[in-house]
Amino acid sequence: MSDINSTVGSSTKFLVKHSTVCDDPWANTKAVKNSRYQLVTIDQWLASKDYYSSNDLVLGIHLLGEYYIDDIDILDHLEVFSLIEVEFASFTDGRGFSLATQLRQYGFKGELRATGDFLLDQLNYLQRCGFDAFEFDAQADITVIQEALAAFSHSYQSG
Numbered sequence: 781m782s783d784i785n786s787t788v789g790s791s792t793k794f795l796v797k798h799s800t801v802c803d804d805p806w807a808n809t810k811a812v813k814n815s816r817y818q819l820v821t822i823d824q825w826l827a828s829k830d831y832y833s834s835n836d837l838v839l840g841i842h843l844l845g846e847y848y849i850d851d852i853d854i855l856d857h858l859e860v861f862s863l864i865e866v867e868f869a870s871f872t873d874g875r876g877f878s879l880a881t882q883l884r885q886y887g888f889k890g891e892l893r894a895t896g897d898f899l900l901d902q903l904n905y906l907q908r909c910g911f912d913a914f915e916f917d918a919q920a921d922i923t924v925i926q927e928a929l930a931a932f933s934h935s936y937q938s939g
Contacts, residue, residue: 845876
């Protein structure tokens with residue numbers, strides 16, 4: 781197992797973006813008061829949309845993979861978000877794949893991050909649906925993750 785703690789500190793999670801371990805500017809947004817980076821839930825967004833839209837914030841939103849695109853009021857505001865984080869409650873629930881595909885089809889250009897319970901075997905499909913960043917537990921092996929991300933260089937079917 782690769783020792784990633786030198787890269788990500790003592791965090792229990794680490795971020796892989798475009799196949800590279802990188803710092804996560806969103807990781808400590810709750811701990812750092814007055815951070816420019818704000819990661820909000822859908823409930824926080826719905827309650828204070830005007831506030832979040834009008835302030836000089838780098839805004840991210842955390843969505844559950846079980847949400848349906850028509851049930852969340854963000855489509856008219858996609859340009860406000862730099863990050864959309866989709867949490868998979870279970871690796872057997874494919875709704876997060878559909879949500880990601882729809883977000884990209886509706887024009888979301890920012891970072892689309894998968895968190896929660898997904899498998900290494902699903903990384904290729906997650907990428908094909910539009911995910912470009914993945915959050916892993918600290919004990920995950922970065923070498924295995926990078927191999928899984930690079931395993932397929934060509935797709936025979938569209939995503």
